[in-house]
């Protein structure tokens with residue numbers, strides 16, 4: 246497993262604004278979209294391409310296009326949806342699956358409640374979108390799910406991570422899973438309620454309000 250922390254002043258400034266409890270949902274969604282552009286630039290560095298010939302108004306030259314089968318983006322419901330639009334703007338060719346995961350707030354155990362994706366992900370690079378890498382339980386569930394369906398490479402894109410969650414992934418994710426996590430920042434710790442500290446609170450609520 247590889248961990249890539251994007252240390253960039255633009256990311257840092259946007260994360261700072263996300264953390265502010267007075268940042269509105271409208272602005273929060275805007276910032277999440279801007280951040281995913283920066284994170285996705287790095288996260289998609291290893292997507293597979295094939296050479297093609299392109300004819301310009303002047304001559305013919307070689308270029309590339311994304312290889313088939315195209316990557317699949319997998320937002321984890323519900324907070325991952327806040328990163329989906331930005332990801333699709335960067336890589337509009339991608340297909341989209343969905344995975345619903347919920348955490349028991351007492352035991353912090355993660356269960357999945359919805360799954361829409363192909364039964365066969367052979368030769369596909371899968372991009373999991375989940376803003377908060379807290380205990381790591383959700384990412385392990387998601388990575389194991391797509392690995393079982395034969396995804397060739399898995400990259401998770403998160404906004405913030407807790408050191409405990411990263412350690413949990415390192416210890417518990419099977420070594421044969423080709424897994425990379427790209428994050429904008431690693432915070433101090435998890436609190437007893439499983440929230441990242443200093444964090445930004447409940448990412449789903451901050452993005453969409455508390456109705457869901």
Ligand code: URA
Pocket residue numbers: 324377379439440441442444445446447448449
């Ligand atoms: N999920 C969140 O939305 N926030 C946290 O701090 C941890 C998990």
